[in-house]
Amino acid sequence: MSCLFLTGSSSFAQTNGGMSDTTMMYMALGLAILVSVLVLVVAVYVLQLLRAFVNLQMTEEQKAARADEPGYFARLWAKWNDFKPMEEEQDIMLDHDYDGIKELDNHLPPWWKGLFYLTIVYAVVYLLIFHVFKTAPLQEEQYEREMAAAEALRASKEADLVVDFDEETVTPTEDPAELADGQKFFETQCALCHKADGGGLAGPNLTDKYWKHGGSMSDVYKVIKNGVPNTAMISWESQLNPVRIRNVASYLLTLQGTNPPGALPPDGELYEPEN
Ligand code: HEC
Numbered sequence: 001m002s003c004l005f006l007t008g009s010s011s012f013a014q015t016n017g018g019m020s021d022t023t024m025m026y027m028a029l030g031l032a033i034l035v036s037v038l039v040l041v042v043a044v045y046v047l048q049l050l051r052a053f054v055n056l057q058m059t060e061e062q063k064a065a066r067a068d069e070p071g072y073f074a075r076l077w078a079k080w081n082d083f084k085p086m087e088e089e090q091d092i093m094l095d096h097d098y099d100g101i102k103e104l105d106n107h108l109p110p111w112w113k114g115l116f117y118l119t120i121v122y123a124v125v126y127l128l129i130f131h132v133f134k135t136a137p138l139q140e141e142q143y144e145r146e147m148a149a150a151e152a153l154r155a156s157k158e159a160d161l162v163v164d165f166d167e168e169t170v171t172p173t174e175d176p177a178e179l180a181d182g183q184k185f186f187e188t189q190c191a192l193c194h195k196a197d198g199g200g201l202a203g204p205n206l207t208d209k210y211w212k213h214g215g216s217m218s219d220v221y222k223v224i225k226n227g228v229p230n231t232a233m234i235s236w237e238s239q240l241n242p243v244r245i246r247n248v249a250s251y252l253l254t255l256q257g258t259n260p261p262g263a264l265p266p267d268g269e270l271y272e273p274e275n
Pocket of ligand 1: 214
């Protein structure tokens with residue numbers, strides 16, 4: 001699914017930004033949680049402010065009397081952890097005695113019971129949503145939907161994209177938007193091995209005139225499309241459509257002669273463009 005998402009978001013901008021319904025749902029959920037937390041923080045802050053105001057209004061005796069009471073959080077803590085203190089344990093001791101191990105009839109702490117009731121409520125809500133009213137899809141249906149969406153995306157890509165070049169006749173694009181698209185892809189996906197400036201890391205330097213697989217547009221296009229078997233240079237065909245490959249290759253060729261600092265030494269054979 002993450003792989004699908006990657007291809008979806010990186011290949012084509014025209015299909016609803018490459019975002020699936022599920023992703024949108026999770027984003028909405030995340031946003032809702034974030035907003036709730038914010039509201040909570042603000043509420044606590046306002047409460048604190050109110051307390052400070054009340055404090056200002058109180059006389060000295062009132063303040064002194066108040067200081068002796070346990071604080072709000074201390075009371076809350078005691079309430080949620082309510083259990084018999086050690087000194088009162090004899091009251092709840094059962095007369096079971098297993099080889100010196102005695103049993104107390106302690107009740108469960110309220111926070112634990114609270115969680116337990118919460119799970120019951122959750123289960124009921126879950127049951128209603130997923131099995132009774134069926135307002136949300138179950139995992140299997142979600143999966144089917146994602147697969148159908150991916151299939152539709154693939155089909156639409158193939159149908160829409162009619163290119164007037166192939167890997168032999170391709171020429172570099174000069175369109176600034178397409179070059180920028182190529183640059184963006186290069187910097188996010190290829191820079192890992194070739195460095196953002198093309199100087200080379202695990203993969204060879206792409207800024208000089210020396211190429212292992214040829215330096216013509218067609219050569220570069222083919223390497224990106226097919227990869228180099230048994231090396232880290234994979235085939236990008238499944239992730240890039242022909243236009244995108246052309247954009248990346250065109251951008252890459254604009255790096256020729258930039259001579260970035262720290263570039264790897266030349267590798268392969270000298271290639272001189274014909275013109
Ligand atoms: C995981 C590392 C890695 C990534 C990512 C990677 N490459 Fe490569 N690339 C290599 C390696 C290693 C070689 C050298 C293969 C060989 O030994 O022939 C190579 C070779 C090349 C060549 C041929 C260089 C020559 O001298 O002929 C080109 C062009 C190229 N990569 C472009 C790209 C582009 C464009 C991307 C991004 C879409 C990319 N690479 C992503 C590792 C990588």
